[in-house]
Amino acid sequence: MSGSRERVLARVRAALADVPRAEEPEDVAVPRGYARAHTPVELVELLVDRLEDYKALTRRVSEADLPEEIAAALARRSVGRVVVPTDLPGEWTSRVDAAVLTDEALDIAALDAADGVLTGCAVVAAETGTIVLDAGPAQGRRALTLVPDYHLCVVRVDQIVPDVPDAVSRLDPSRPLTWISGPSATSDIELDRVEGVHGPRTLEVLIVE
């Protein structure tokens, strides 16, 4: 409806008749005196505090122990079938007992039949406990971390930034992004928070130091 396009734009321009013609968007000053970080404590400590507040499970692990820790986490949840993106580092699943389903275009039913998913991430904001996936290395497409009921996510210390501003500047908006802050939740019934509605009901984070 190109007629509507012209009509809406004409209405917008008419509505803005009071804005001086010479004014450029940048002439409207945006004061950016806000902080880039808030809580001055060690980032991993802050992140753990925030994640636990959201009822996510967290463990701080060493690089060497990672494969063992991954296997143990999956075993604790009795995960029989775990979905992984195609480019997940091979050693991550080297100790795993569960059947590993690599995402060679798995259909939705296959994802639905899996017990969990294992991924890395792109960026993490400590202050808000937010893990961002950008479909980059070790993450796969968005559906992988959505359909299975358990998400085990590996975070490396160099992926952690203090707060939202640094996370935003590290991210590439042309990629599809999913920001995750704890397991899915609802407060729609009398404002009582219930963890776990449609997304994974359990989020577990392994922080590799």
Place this chain on the structure above:
Amino acid sequence: MSGTFLGMPPFPQAAGIATGDAQLRHNLRKATHTIRGRRASVVGELDDWAELRAAGKAIKDRTLRHLDVYLERLEETVTAAGGHVHWAADAAEANAIVTRLVKATGETEVVKVKSMATQEIELNEALAEAGITAYETDLAELIVQLGEDRPSHILVPAIHRNRAEIREIFDRTMSDWGVPAPEDLSDDPRALAEAARVHLREKFLTTRVAVSGANFAVADTGTLVVLESEGNGRMCLTLPETLISVVGIEKLVPTWQDLEVFMQLLPRSSTGERMNPYTSTWTGVTPGDGPREFHLVLLDNGRTDVLADEVGRQSLRCIRCSACLNICPVYERAGGHAYGSVYPGPIGAILTPQLRGTSSELDASLPYASSLCGACYEVCPVAIDIPEVLVHLRGKVTQGKGHAAERAAMGAAGWVLGDEKRLGLAQRAAGRARNLVPRRLPGPGAAWTDTRDIPDIPAESFRDWWAGHEKEKKKGGGR
């Protein structure tokens, strides 16, 4: 199908019905006070809240004052990323576009993410007429849809329902729509959420078309942003083959960086969380990941009328956080339905009459649905001076001479009403000190206060009390 707001009685009568409903008042009070407390706690954590708020306001002002530039830029960037952009001057056009797009897919069912814009244009009803069933997937929206009800809150549309009522609705209606509720469904929120999960899962995994709104649209990059909690948004935005997003033209922000401000302001003001559980952003289409087709419908539907009003324009800064509802003594007593639109509370009182005009009794009465205490302005993350707009709109209603209550009031209160500015000063002053608060609101507001007590005003002026309250919260630290 959920009911519509057409033919609603004007605010005073509707509010009268609601204030007489003890259950409703109890539900509302409990809910609004709970969210209010959460908000105060997480806002108090940030010592730069004032700076974030100033930045949020300025970014939106920049966008609105140059909206034509940003709209054209967004069209360009979305198109370059593989999306299709459509323009809708009004609700009928938007509904026709969405209907046509759904029909082109050959599907007769769509899943929906909670969206104020699609409620505003009554898209579900339009789709139903075309033989297309829209499934609301947000838990609260599902409760509203199954209960053939209307939303009463921006963030928690079923805030007026308690757990027993929700259990009854699920038990009675889920089987008509798909997977039935379990036989032994209890009213434990966990059990109710689980019933919704099972009921909707089938829809998510099989439906091929989704309809959403968006919280933000980034002009520079063509990126759309949806904040949510449950994961129903991710389901709708990721699994279907076709995604149609209906977005008001005021939802734009200029740059990706601007999100660093709004992603702090919105979750803390809205659900009172440091961050909402899930935020999805997407730019056009990504091969092999998510929908193969993406349509963006840019909606005017009265927004350019709001834009044209130099005082009212600030209403378009609204990011729909609902903080103003939760703090409002009038909303708490009247309930969301009394406002007769999808936009209840203080923001509804200024937005609805501007979007729809004031030719109906209801819409003309909305600018009076306030005691002008100013609490809404204090909590607004983009600093919309709601009292200023209310007073401005009262002036317009008076000039329009279209409002019967207004005409009647002219005789008695003509000297005040004759001068818009004087009216504003008088009413603002009334909110500042208890001994000056009349038991009747001045002017046509009296029609409203006549039917009930006006909200209690604390001994301190509300602003002073609020300022102290926020400080206290801050001192008290986190939650």
